[in-house]
Amino acid sequence: MITFDVERIRQEFPILRQKVRGKPLVYLDSAATSQKPQVVIDALSHYYQAENANVHRGVYYLSELATNAYEGTRVKIKDALNANSIKEIVFVRGTTEGINLVASSYGRKNVKEGDEIIISAMEHHSNIVPWQMLCEETGAKLRVIPINDDGELIVEEFEKLLNKKTKLVAIVHTSNSLGTINPIKRLVDIAHDHNVPVLVDGAQALPHGQIDVKKLGCDFFVFSSHKVFGPTGVGVLYAKEALLEKMPPYQGGGDMIKSVTFEKTLYNDLPHRFEAGTPNIAGVIGLGKALDYVAGIGYEKIAAYEHELLNYATAALSTIKPLRIIGTAREKAAVISFVIEGIHPHDVGTILDRDGIAVRTGHHCTQPVMERFKVPATSRASFAFYNTKAEADLLVKGIHSVIKLMN
Amino acid sequence: MDELRELYQQVILDHNKNPKNFGKLESANRTAEGYNPLCGDRIDLYLQVDDGVIKDISFQGSGCAISKSSASVMTTVLKGKSTAEAEQLFKKFQKLITSEHGAEPDLKEIGKLAIFCGVREFPLRVKCAGLAWHTMLAALKNEPIPVSTE
Numbered sequence: 025m026i027t028f029d030v031e032r033i034r035q036e037f038p039i040l041r042q043k044v045r046g047k048p049l050v051y052l053d054s055a056a057t058s059q060k061p062q063v064v065i066d067a068l069s070h071y072y073q074a075e076n077a078n079v080h081r082g083v084y085y086l087s088e089l090a091t092n093a094y095e096g097t098r099v100k101i102k103d104a105l106n107a108n109s110i111k112e113i114v115f116v117r118g119t120t121e122g123i124n125l126v127a128s129s130y131g132r133k134n135v136k137e138g139d140e141i142i143i144s145a146m147e148h149h150s151n152i153v154p155w156q157m158l159c160e161e162t163g164a165k166l167r168v169i170p171i172n173d174d175g176e177l178i179v180e181e182f183e184k185l186l187n188k189k190t191k192l193v194a195i196v197h198t199s200n201s202l203g204t205i206n207p208i209k210r211l212v213d214i215a216h217d218h219n220v221p222v223l224v225d226g227a228q229a230l231p232h233g234q235i236d237v238k239k240l241g242c243d244f245f246v247f248s249s250h251k252v253f254g255p256t257g258v259g260v261l262y263a264k265e266a267l268l269e270k271m272p273p274y275q276g277g278g279d280m281i282k283s284v285t286f287e288k289t290l291y292n293d294l295p296h297r298f299e300a301g302t303p304n305i306a307g308v309i310g311l312g313k314a315l316d317y318v319a320g321i322g323y324e325k326i327a328a329y330e331h332e333l334l335n336y337a338t339a340a341l342s343t344i345k346p347l348r349i350i351g352t353a354r355e356k357a358a359v360i361s362f363v364i365e366g367i368h369p370h371d372v373g374t375i376l377d378r379d380g381i382a383v384r385t386g387h388h389c390t391q392p393v394m395e396r397f398k399v400p401a402t403s404r405a406s407f408a409f410y411n412t413k414a415e416a417d418l419l420v421k422g423i424h425s426v427i428k429l430m431n
Numbered sequence: 432m433d434e435l436r437e438l439y440q441q442v443i444l445d446h447n448k449n450p451k452n453f454g455k456l457e458s459a460n461r462t463a464e465g466y467n468p469l470c471g472d473r474i475d476l477y478l479q480v481d482d483g484v485i486k487d488i489s490f491q492g493s494g495c496a497i498s499k500s501s502a503s504v505m506t507t508v509l510k511g512k513s514t515a516e517a518e519q520l521f522k523k524f525q526k527l528i529t530s531e532h533g534a535e536p537d538l539k540e541i542g543k544l545a546i547f548c549g550v551r552e553f554p555l556r557v558k559c560a561g562l563a564w565h566t567m568l569a570a571l572k573n574e575p576i577p578v579s580t581e
Contacts, residue, residue: 366448368495370470371439374553378435387471394471400493401471429439430496 028329033321034410036061047380050415055200055359055406056384058231058253060314067313068255071306079305080279080296094305097312098295101260104315105245106236111265111294115303118259119227120150122246123194125261125298126223127154129271130244131192137163139191142220144169144177144206145396146199149389151225155194164191171396175202175351182211186218193222197229201388201404202351203334203359205229212241221267227251231408232330232357234323237262249307253408254314258307261298268294275300326409333407334358337416341405344423350397358407361388364423367430369403375426376403381419437549438556439496446500451507456489464577465492465566467558472498476566485509485517495559501547502563508544514571520544521564527551528560 034040037059042049051059071093077086079094098110107113116122131154135141141155145168152166159166167190169182186193193215198205212222221243229235230252237245244263250256263271273280273291277300282290291297318326337360341347346365364372373385384404387394394401405419456477465474472494479487488510490502505524509517523541528550538545550560558580569578 368493368499370472370495370556370559371497374438374556375435386469391471400473429435430444 028325028409030329030410030412034412036063037410038062038065040410044380044382045378050379050381050418052405052407052411052415052419053382053384054231054408054411055228055251055388055404057250057256058408059410060253060255060310061317063317064254064310064314068306068310071309076306078302090305093309093312094303097308100312100315104235104319105260105262106238107262108238109265112262112268114261114263114268114295114298115308116246116259116261116298117257117304118248118250119225119246120248120259122244122259122261123151123223123225124154125274126194126244126246126263127158129274129298130267131155131158132162133270133272135159135162135164135191138189139164140167140185140187140189141165142167142169142182142185142190142193142195144182144195145171146175146177146202146204146390146393147194147196148200148225148227149391150227151194151196152392165189168392169195171204174353175199175204175393175397176353176355177204177206177211179207179210179214183214186215186220190215190218190220193220194225195222196225196227197235198226198232198357198359199351199390199393200228200359200406201361201390201393201402202353203356203361203406204351204353205355205357207355208240208242216241228357228359233327243267249311249314252311252314253318254311255304255307258304258311260311265294268298271298273300274298277301279303321409329409330358330407333411333413333416334360336413337405337407337419340416340420341423344420344427346427347423350399350402358411359404360406361402361404363399363402364427367426369401371430372403372423372426375429376419376422379418379422379425381422383419434549434552438553440546440549442504442543442546443496443500446503447496450490450499450503452489452503452510453491454489455491456487458487459489461570461573463566463570463573465562465569466577466579467494467498467562468579470495470498470559472559472562474498474502474563474566476502476563476570478567478570480514480571483514485512485514490563494562495556497547497550497556497559498562501560504543504546505563505567508542509567517567517571521568524564525561528557 075089077090079091223244224242226247248259280300350361369385458479459477461478474492488506
C-alpha cells in the first residue's frame with residue numbers, strides 16, 4: 025500500500041487550482057512540459073528580487089550571491105546524477121541544445137566519411153535531426169535500431185548494427201510518444217564492448233525516476249529542466265570528463281575563455297569552456313530548487329505512485345472499445361498514446377479541451393514512430409505525480425463524450 | 432458543449448465519414464499538396480481546369496474531421512465555378528472562419544460553407560478548415576512546393 029498524499033502535493037502547484045473553460049484543469053501533458061511547484065516559482069522571483077547579477081564576473085556582493093547560487097546548483101546536479109565532478113556538468117538551453125552540442129563538437133571531431141551513428145526508431149526529432157545534419161556534413165551514415173509492435177527496442181538488431189564503423193550510439197531513455205523505458209545499461213554495455221560511446225536522451229527519464237550516470241555507464245546524458253518541474257530554457261549535459269576534455273568548444277564568447285588577444289585565445293577550463301555568454305542564471309537556480317523538491321518527495325515514492333496511476337489509467341482506457349493504445353512495452357513510464365477508430369486525434373483534443381482536459385495530439389515530434397505504427401497522429405495522456413486516479417476517470421468520461429459527439 | 436455542437440455540425444460529421452469527390456482525379460491538369468506539420472493533416476488536391484473553369488475536382492488524404500469535411504464541401508462548391516470565382520470564395524471562406532464572434536455571415540454569399548462558422552470559436556482549428564482552400568489556391572497557381580497553413 026503506497027502512502028502518497030497527492031492532494032497535499034497538488035496544493036503546491038498553483039496552476040492546478042485554476043479552472044479552464046469553467047471546469048477544473050485536468051493537466052495530462054506533463055511529457056510536453058511539467059507544471060511548476062510554488063518553490064520553483066518563488067526561487068525565480070527571489071533571484072530577480074534579491075540576487076540578480078551576472079555570474080563569474082563582479083567582485084561585489086550580489087555577483088558573489090548569484091555565482092554561488094548558480095555554481096551551487098551545478099554541485100547539486102553533479103550529486104543528483106552521481107557524476108564524478110562538476111567539470112562534467114554543462115548547462116545548456118535544454119535537451120535539444122545538449123544533443124546539438126555533442127553532435128557539433130564531439131561529432132565533427134570524431135565522425136568521418138563512411139562512419140556510422142546509431143539511433144533508434146523511437147527517437148524524438150531532437151535526437152534524429154542533429155545526427156542527420158552531422159551525417160550530411162561528414163558523409164557518415166545514420167543507422168536505426170528497429171522496434172517491435174509493443175514499441176520495444178529490438179536489442180538483437182542493435183547488436184547486429186554495431187561494427188567497426190560505428191562512432192556513436194544516441195538513444196532515448198524513455199520514449200515521449202510510447203512511454204517505453206529502454207534497457208539503457210544493457211545497451212551501454214553492448215556498445216562499450218565495441219568501444220562505442222553512448223549518448224542518452226534523458227528528457228523523459230528524470231521526471232519519473234532517479235538517474236545514476238555511473239550505474240548506467242553512459243558517456244553523455246542530457247535532460248531539460250522544464251520537464252522536471254523546473255523553468256523552461258535550461259537543461260544539462262553530463263559528459264564524461266575524459267571525453268569533454270578533448271572536445272572543441274561549441275560556441276565562442278565570454279565566459280568560455282581564459283584570455284583573448286587577436287593572435288590567440290586561451291579557452292577556459294571545464295565546464296565553463298562549453299558555456300559561452302551569460303547563462304540562464306535564474307533558470308539554473310530554479311532547476312536546482314525543482315530537483316530538491318522532487319528529491320524531497322522521493323524518487324521511489326514517485327515511481328511507485330506513477331506506476332499505479334499508469335496501470336489504473338491503462339485499465340480504464342482499455343475498456344473503451346474503439347480505443348487502441350499505441351505503445352505497450354513491459355517497461356513503461358506513465359505515458360499513454362492512443363487512437364480512436366474513425367476519430368482524428370485533433371478532434372479528440374479539441375473536445376476534451378472543452379472539459380478542461382489537456383492532452384497532446386499530433387505526432388509528438390516522433391514522426392517515424394507514427395509511421396512505424398501506421399497512424400497519422402495519436403492523442404497522448406501523460407501523467408506526473410500530481411495527477412490522480414480521479415483525473416484518469418475524467419479522461420475516460422471525456423473520451424466517451426468524444427465518441428458520442430463524433431458519431 | 433454548444434460551441435462544440437456548432438463546430439461539429441451533423442453535416443460536417445457526415446462529410447467527414449463519407450467525403451464527396453474523394454480519390455484521385457485522372458483527368459487533373461492542376462494538382463497541389465497541402466500539409467500541416469503540426470497536426471499531420473495531409474491533402475492532395477486534383478483539379479481539371481478548362482478555359483478558366485473548374486470542370487472537375489477531387490481530393491485525397493487524411494486529417495481531422497474539420498480539415499476533411501472542409502475539403503469535401505469545398506470540392507462540391509467549386510465544381511463548375513470559374514477560377515476567379517474560386518479565388519473570391521477563398522477570401523469569403525477565410526473571412527468566415529476568422530470573423531469576430533457574433534458577426535453574422537452573409538448566407539447568400541457563402542451558401543453551404545456557412546456550416547463552418549463554428550470554427551471561428553476555435554482559433555487553433557482555423558488552420559484545419561483552411562488547409563484545403565490554401566491547397567486549392569496553390570493548385571490554381573501550379574505551385575510545386577507543398578503548402579502549409581502553419
